Amino acid sequence: MLSFAEENYLKTIYHLSLGGEKNVSTNAIADTLNTKPASVTDMIRKLSKKSVINYKRYRGVEISEDGKKEALKVIRKHRLWEVFLVEKLKFSWDEVHVVAEQLEHIKSPLLIKRLDEFLGFPKFDPHGDPIPDENGEILNKPKVALSKLEVNEQGIVVAVKDSSSLFLQYLDKIGAYLGAKIKVNDRIAFDGSLEITIDNKKTVFISKEVAENILVTD
Amino acid sequence: MLSFAEENYLKTIYHLSLGGEKNVSTNAIADTLNTKPASVTDMIRKLSKKSVINYKRYRGVEISEDGKKEALKVIRKHRLWEVFLVEKLKFSWDEVHVVAEQLEHIKSPLLIKRLDEFLGFPKFDPHGDPIPDENGEILNKPKVALSKLEVNEQGIVVAVKDSSSLFLQYLDKIGAYLGAKIKVNDRIAFDGSLEITIDNKKTVFISKEVAENILVTD
DNA sequence: ATTAATATTTAGTCTTATCTAAAAATATTT
């Protein structure tokens, strides 16, 4: 049985291992968890002893198959709770993450099974992220950053890369919800910002950074 | 901000302080929490420093007004989650307690406000226990142990004193749900056991101990 | 009023999870 802290570390390692290199560095973990490298080294040892990660000192860590399974269980719970909060309790998509960070650690297989049923077996969370099934299988919709589209191309918003409140509230403001249709009208050569039209209604300028954090189907 | 452990101690102290004496003993706390008296003394000091209890050594503890408020917040959460589990996730009344023990520690005022709304502002949990409102106010239905009824008297089951799985499963078996009408047909002088009729249908014998743990309105 | 029994506290240890400061290993520059 993993503790809250262990689950959080494992989840972070899993997420980091998706972005590029297989071996995750001590510093990267410390950064995302807002903790110190020394603490990470300690925890890494414990996780290694529990064989949810493979670790050689000074070489970073790689998540094991067992570890991946555990991480996906936590992620599944996190995302199901996020759906619950939005669909049933009328939370907005920028409010759910902090609460889900707590709820994801509740231990009860029956609870999650029933919650999944209650929600109608959702496949994606409020930020467009796929919800792993009981076996850790993930449905992977192809998606591309809005910033990658050519001028005059369009796409449907299917996910966001950044789930911070500030970003999501901004998206709310311009009306770029999940499912919105976005057409790229123009790309400003100077700074890579885009002029886009949302749902054929509203035309706005967005920065390159924003465009990189909106994911669409092309 | 109270930790999980602190919340659990406080809740226990609150519950114990309802049953009789105002001053709760170290041993009583240790017993109900399945921990050792020495650990209780340590925690008591911390809680006293946070002034949620009043403590003089060797004299037991008394919960403070602040402490009562905090305890009632946790109890409110516990009971609301129990309602959620039964009403929405189809848990049976004997399965909810262990899960609610975890859920009661989730910190999010908005979550509880919305959960309450979502459930339609329930006043009682699946075991008939009253749910404190946001201000800690409790609706106190008058109720009496079934064992106190005279022969030929009857009452409606409104709560159970013991919420253990074993007891609740037994009640399920004989059909003594909340809301069931129970008539006392006979009291056996030998051991105080009762012959009762449930909902005018089923007649069974129950032990004195069982009768003492079923609460009815008279 | 002593003595015996029980309850409570203290002293000292352990585990988990964190930290700072210093040492060691690895990576990057010159």
Added chain:
DNA sequence: AAATATTTTTAGATAAGACTAAATATTAAT
């Protein structure tokens, strides 16, 4: 290939929460 910079690990502390064993205080019994 050295020198420098960065990353990672070790050493030593701290705080929360729990435990055992021993010491005190309180309560009950003689």
